[in-house]
Amino acid sequence: MPVDATVRAAVEITRAATTAQRTVDITTTGRRTGLARRIEIFFYRVRGEIYLCSGTVPSPSWYVNLLAHPEFTFHLKHGVRADLRATATPVTDEAQRREVLTEIVADLNQPSNPGHLVQPISVADWLNCRLVRITFVD
Numbered sequence: 001m002p003v004d005a006t007v008r009a010a011v012e013i014t015r016a017a018t019t020a021q022r023t024v025d026i027t028t029t030g031r032r033t034g035l036a037r038r039i040e041i042f043f044y045r046v047r048g049e050i051y052l053c054s055g056t057v058p059s060p061s062w063y064v065n066l067l068a069h070p071e072f073t074f075h076l077k078h079g080v081r082a083d084l085r086a087t088a089t090p091v092t093d094e095a096q097r098r099e100v101l102t103e104i105v106a107d108l109n110q111p112s113n114p115g116h117l118v119q120p121i122s123v124a125d126w127l128n129c130r131l132v133r134i135t136f137v138d
Helices: 005-011 061-068 094-108
Strands: 023-029 036-042 044-046 049-053 071-076 082-090 131-136
Touching (some): 023 061
Antiparallel strands (some): 023 071
């Protein structure tokens, strides 16, 4: 976990976090090209761990890039600006996936609806998503 207090606070979001606070960019390495690929994505915090999730997108490029090259950069950009070195670990255990996704979906189903998705969101609809746990290197 990042050691700078402002960076730590930006990463340790709660359910009260706004859409902007949950939105980061990540820079991955292209699995075929080896080139840097930067995208915008939501991140989630479940039981003290940070996750990226594809929602209902079946095979996002960021995920296949991280499978090939798990090291990437996690860019904070709202309020706090920081580029954090990180490693992604796919979450493949079905029980663990269900546990994490249940928390993510509950977060998205709250009245403030940070994801601006049509509610209610079903865990069943998200079970096939691509899910990775983030470990910060710095």
